Amino acid sequence: MSPDQVTRRNVLKSLTMGAVAGSVLRAIPLEAAEYAQRVIETERVRTSGYATKFFPAHQYKTLRMLCEIIIPADADSGGAIEAGAPEFIDLLTSENPDYQLKLGGGLMWLDSTCEDRYGKLFLDCTPQQQKEILDLIAYRNNAVTNESLSQGVEFFAFLRSFTADGFFTSKIGIAYLGYQGNTFLLEFPGCPPVPGL
């Protein structure tokens, strides 16, 4: 385990559990903590050495950040990055022109929209700005009231499912769900006793 992970895990643990009394971290607002975590993650991209198959470096960095925002690490498990979701998405996208259009184009849409709104690319926006734009494209209803968001909403919905796929088919994602099968049993025990069943 790298020192980064330890730090990150500790940060999050104390945040979600409110564990250590008097800890400075208890006072940090969630967004700031998320930001801190992203900084750590961004550091890891630089050192991970993964050679992307489809996404250019800048897009891949954005993709990774979005994946981790969609399925973040918490006290119970790591997040989408630890689960290898960005690599999985990159691999399939490199093979699928439809995905290339949806994600490659979607990431460009996100950057140009941030340019228009904030004069900066998504990665360079403040956490508040990032949250603002994501909150706009994370819900279908927003595109009903503001049609200019519809492409962004489509893009984000696609990436959300894709990220969930990457996370929940990973070792940590499966453990997080508590799936206990894929074993060899002599007898199948049936349904365990549950109150009310």
Next chain:
Amino acid sequence: MPQLNPRKKVYDVCIIGSGAGGGTAAKVLTEGGLSVVMLEAGPRLNPEKDFKEHVWPYELSHRGVGVAGRGKGQFNDEFLAPNGFWDIEGEPYTTAPGTNFRWFRSRIEGGRTNHWGRIALRFGEADFRARSTDGMGDDWPITYQELAPYYDKVESYIGVFGSKENVPNSPDGVFQQPPPPRCTETIIKKACDHLNITCIPSRLAILTKPLNGRAACHYCAQCGRGCMTASNFSSSQVMIPPAQATGHFTMIANAMARELVSGKNGKVEAVTYIDKATRTENRVYAKAFVVAASACESARLLLNSRSADFPNGLANSSGVVGRYLSDSVGSSLAGYFPQLEKMPAHNHDGVGGMHMYMPWWRFGKKNEFLRGYHIEFGGGRGMPGVGEFDGVCKEHEGYGASLKQKCRSSYGTVIGFSGRGEMIPNDKSYCELDPNVVDRWGIPVLRFHWQWGENEMKMAEDMQETFRSIIETGGGTVLDFGRHGRPASSISVGGEIIHELGTVRMGNDPKTSALNSNCQAHDVKNLFVADAAPFVTNPDKNPTLSIMALSWRTSEYLLDQAKKGEL
């Protein structure tokens, strides 16, 4: 009698296809002492190399959905036992304008028995007497009583679990002990009891006790991936090995049958096939031929075996080959059951299929439609796969911790229902040779015509209503997942349920059938068909068990003919 080339080997029997029908014939015929050669259009099966049993999604770089994610939501994803395809490169089929049909084919030793759901249901007495019962369709030339001893033989040999229930027109069989129900099944059973819908242990060709050297199931729920311990039934692991052990069985793999060649005596004397590896044409000679290439492939082979004596194709003086094509009526609906959120984490796997099912429970009652359907259902805490949380993502939206937690609390709370009903054959649903298209081997391909009848549409509507009431009675909520059409619009595409059959049907009248009551061609004495092509009806019971029982019976008849010197 023409002089035989002394170097030309003539087998007693040539079987085309190694699936449920071909495999059964191979076992019975070789054990009866005949020499058998079998053509298989795909490679030999190598479980060690081919099966993905116990593999986790994260052990595959594509997590199970394959290159470009094309297997997502597909039956034939990366985990499926090898070589089952909706589309085979270089081996197309076509559909008539305005019609839709899907054809799942296999190119592997064992055929589609490597992939099937292991649902092993006997047809009932009324299923063989359709016309006599309600005036539609036709009767079989054989009765349930005539086939029953062969159901006994097949079940005793392959191993089927189930329970004695005396459900009208859903006969009991020779059963091993069924496994206990999963939590999801306990909930649905309760709802069905309330609604007076019969819900009983399912009947699957999976061992719960060791049998003939095969180990009992180890409950990993992965039957569809292929089973290293051969605890479920596949022809490749259960029928072919005993044939092989006799010492007079030869399999020619990667051999695509092109044409059955008739001699001057009106009998078939050889089959011409393409060796896919060398792209060369070869011939195999035999005294008798058993065609078991799957209903539509068998029809295609006969239609492609045209000669001066048989201008409409072999065994087709009646013109029925390719006609009477049917598939099961399919319809599905899923429900969310909140009580499953409280379920503690536990091993829910069980066998690779449902432990309970609903046989047709309104037999003999007055219904809005003729015939009936059974219900299959499944869900719960299975191994997570790609697409698992598409519904949650769509519904919950947003992102972050709450999305992640919502996925976890929703995990295993969905139960899906599928109806499998009887289609009455109609004259708008059939296959024929496409006049313009050949496959990469130069063999003319099939063109499909398809139309559901009104009876099928009503049945699908009834399925939707039933699913809805089961879900609601069980305390669940119907999940629409964006389907807004009329209930009947959710009827399956023809062929999609992979129960296509009837294309070389049997009957007593040579004018309206291609085969007699022994599945022997009326026109060609040494030609037999042993897959689901001979079926006269397509009841609300999956066809595979009946394919095997009928093939066993046909093979015993053939053996008897051979002993009498009739071949």
